[in-house]
Amino acid sequence: MSNVTQIGQLSAWGGENGKxxxxxxxxxxxxxxxxxxTEPGGEVPFWHSHERCEEIYIIVDGRGEFAxxxxxxxxxxxTVVRAAPGAMHALRCLPDSAVPLRWVCVRAAGEAxxxxxRDGTRDEERPFPWSA
Amino acid sequence: MSNVTQIGQLSAWGGENGKxxxxxxxxxxxxxxxxxxTEPGGEVPFWHSHERCEEIYIIVDGRGEFAxxxxxxxxxxxTVVRAAPGAMHALRCLPDSAVPLRWVCVRAAGEAxxxxxRDGTRDEERPFPWSA
Numbered sequence: 001m002s003n004v005t006q007i008g009q010l011s012a013w014g015g016e017n018g019k020x021x022x023x024x025x026x027x028x029x030x031x032x033x034x035x036x037x038t039e040p041g042g043e044v045p046f047w048h049s050h051e052r053c054e055e056i057y058i059i060v061d062g063r064g065e066f067a068x069x070x071x072x073x074x075x076x077x078x079t080v081v082r083a084a085p086g087a088m089h090a091l092r093c094l095p096d097s098a099v100p101l102r103w104v105c106v107r108a109a110g111e112a113x114x115x116x117x118r119d120g121t122r123d124e125e126r127p128f129p130w131s132a
Numbered sequence: 133m134s135n136v137t138q139i140g141q142l143s144a145w146g147g148e149n150g151k152x153x154x155x156x157x158x159x160x161x162x163x164x165x166x167x168x169x170t171e172p173g174g175e176v177p178f179w180h181s182h183e184r185c186e187e188i189y190i191i192v193d194g195r196g197e198f199a200x201x202x203x204x205x206x207x208x209x210x211t212v213v214r215a216a217p218g219a220m221h222a223l224r225c226l227p228d229s230a231v232p233l234r235w236v237c238v239r240a241a242g243e244a245x246x247x248x249x250r251d252g253t254r255d256e257e258r259p260f261p262w263s264a
Contacts, residue, residue: 004205004212010209022212023188028186031239031245035190045256053251054162054163058167072262077142080157109245111162116185121180123220128222130199
């Protein structure tokens with residue numbers, strides 16, 4: 001198991017079927033991550049929700065719509081949407097979007113970050129390898 | 133608290149100081165997410181690690197280097213690196229990178245996805261709002 005993988009240029013995100021799951025490739029334990037391409041006029045295959053996971057969608061390029069329970073939210077480059085546990089959701093790329101929708105989906109659950117808390121350690125003394 | 137926020141076009145990621153934390157803006161509980169820009173020749177201010185969180189770095193554009201304990205990994209568009217809990221790490225954008233490094237950092241901890249398991253529910257019957 002490596003801790004590094006490649007998803008390619010934005011224009012290649014998701015490969016042939018439009019979805020690449022990254023987390024298994026890098027041995028991630030706690031975060032589920034996919035990179036995705038939805039072509040203009042395309043949509044996800046069905047509504048879905050997660051009982052315990054939140055899902056966060058980061059739109060990097062393209063224009064679309066996000067269905068979140070009874071809301072419909074516009075998507076443009078830079079829109080970020082959270083689907084809370086239990087929220088039914090789906091998305092599409094607008095038929096007249098000039099470019100495909102390129103998006104990241106992050107999934108996590110379990111223990112709130114507020115509980116995990118400030119677990120960071122800094123080493124402000126150690127020189128970077130490129131500074132040697 | 134909204135469940136939607138904006139990070140703008142790739143060229144605007146991170147705003148004035150190069151780092152935008154998204155999770156608080158959208159009420160995320162389990163995933164910590166930031167979008168970032170590091171200019172050519174720039175670097176993070178210090179090495180750091182997390183005791184319990186894993187961190188996953190997704191490089192969307194630019195060329196750089198990632199220091200992961202004693203390794204130095206090349207970064208190019210599409211490189212994804214996981215820093216496991218306890219791993220000291222840092223990154224920089226190469227001085228001769230044609231464009232700034234644009235990257236997403238995802239942080240999560242607590243309960244392994246393998247335990248949270250298959251918590252998804254599909255609704256394959258419900259029509260999409262844009263199909264009405």
